[in-house]
Amino acid sequence: MPDMARHSGLFQWTDQDRTGVRLLDRDHMMVFQQAQLLSQALERKDPDSVRSSRRFLLDFLPQMFEREDRLMANSAHGPRGEHQDSHRKLLIRALPQANTRGLGALDAGRDLLSVLVEWRDHHIPTHDHALAIHVRGVELKPFETGGARRVSGNVHWDRLSVMVVDGQFAFRGTARAMLKDLGVRAIQEARDGIDALRSLHERPADVILVNQHMAPMDGAEFTRELRHLGESPCPRAVIILMTGEDVSQGFINRALDAGIHDLLKKPLSLDSLKSRLERHMLDPLPFRETGRRVLPVHPDKAMKTHHRAE
Numbered sequence: 245m246p247d248m249a250r251h252s253g254l255f256q257w258t259d260q261d262r263t264g265v266r267l268l269d270r271d272h273m274m275v276f277q278q279a280q281l282l283s284q285a286l287e288r289k290d291p292d293s294v295r296s297s298r299r300f301l302l303d304f305l306p307q308m309f310e311r312e313d314r315l316m317a318n319s320a321h322g323p324r325g326e327h328q329d330s331h332r333k334l335l336i337r338a339l340p341q342a343n344t345r346g347l348g349a350l351d352a353g354r355d356l357l358s359v360l361v362e363w364r365d366h367h368i369p370t371h372d373h374a375l376a377i378h379v380r381g382v383e384l385k386p387f388e389t390g391g392a393r394r395v396s397g398n399v400h401w402d403r404l405s406v407m408v409v410d411g412q413f414a415f416r417g418t419a420r421a422m423l424k425d426l427g428v429r430a431i432q433e434a435r436d437g438i439d440a441l442r443s444l445h446e447r448p449a450d451v452i453l454v455n456q457h458m459a460p461m462d463g464a465e466f467t468r469e470l471r472h473l474g475e476s477p478c479p480r481a482v483i484i485l486m487t488g489e490d491v492s493q494g495f496i497n498r499a500l501d502a503g504i505h506d507l508l509k510k511p512l513s514l515d516s517l518k519s520r521l522e523r524h525m526l527d528p529l530p531f532r533e534t535g536r537r538v539l540p541v542h543p544d545k546a547m548k549t550h551h552r553a554e
């Protein structure tokens with residue numbers, strides 16, 4: 245569709261394009277901006293600018309779809325499968341295939357632009373707006389409390405699957421009882437990291453509560469294993485490290501680098517467990533891929549602060 249690029253106002257973002265969900269709007273706006281640049285570069289027949297917009301978009305689209313998918317999982321969005329399918333189809337068309345690699349920059353740019361038009365005119369109205377309506381229905385209300393992000397709303401506890409990894413039988417029992425109180429039905433336990441990985445391969449979990457002290461892998465080493473793409477059964481699980489009084493800043497930094505989402509201090513309380521899980525279910529952290537691993541992106545390093553505050 246080579247004449248599409250003639251309309252320079254093609255991807256002008258307006259208020260009507262808003263879904264009302266911050267995560268979606270921020271991402272959509274970014275894609276609109278770049279699509280607009282791509283469209284203008286095509287109009288100027290400027291292959292260098294086409295290439296750079298295209299490179300940005302091919303990197304950004306999978307990440308955006310991943311964030312949406314996380315949002316769907318965490319808000320228990322019913323039509324997740326159809327929405328994922330639509331993402332997959334768009335990506336297959338957008339990503340360079342073996343037989344299109346020889347295309348000139350302008351042709352490749354035009355192909356990508358036609359996928360973006362499809363995304364804007366069909367995918368967003370059909371899938372993203374439905375997701376937005378669903379998410380707005382679970383009433384996300386982020387507010388600030390002493391620098392820590394808090395949200396309230398309805399987590400679908402009964403659809404969440406959680407694993408507790410801890411060497412102490414008594415602790416696992418306490419954690420299980422609290423999770424049951426919250427309404428979680430799918431609860432798995434593991435004595436150590438090896439045991440946990442084995443079970444997760446059979447039944448992946450959305451959330452993993454992992455102890456700091458374990459052998460042969462400690463909590464940080466276990467997290468590092470779980471973040472490996474291709475090898476891990478659930479590389480994007482929410483991982484919460486449970487620490488004792490003796491945790492050092494060095495260990496916390498190592499666990500953050502390994503890819504934990506958050507910390508919880510032992511002994512657990514039902515309130516802190518609930519609010520920590522709600523925060524990550526209702527306002528999920530985005531992930532970035534680094535080589536063969538995925539890591540949650542923390543908007544700030546406030547974790548240390550509220551860990552100390554509790």
Ligand SMILES: [Fe+2]
Pocket residue numbers: 312327331367371372
């Ligand atoms: Fe989508």
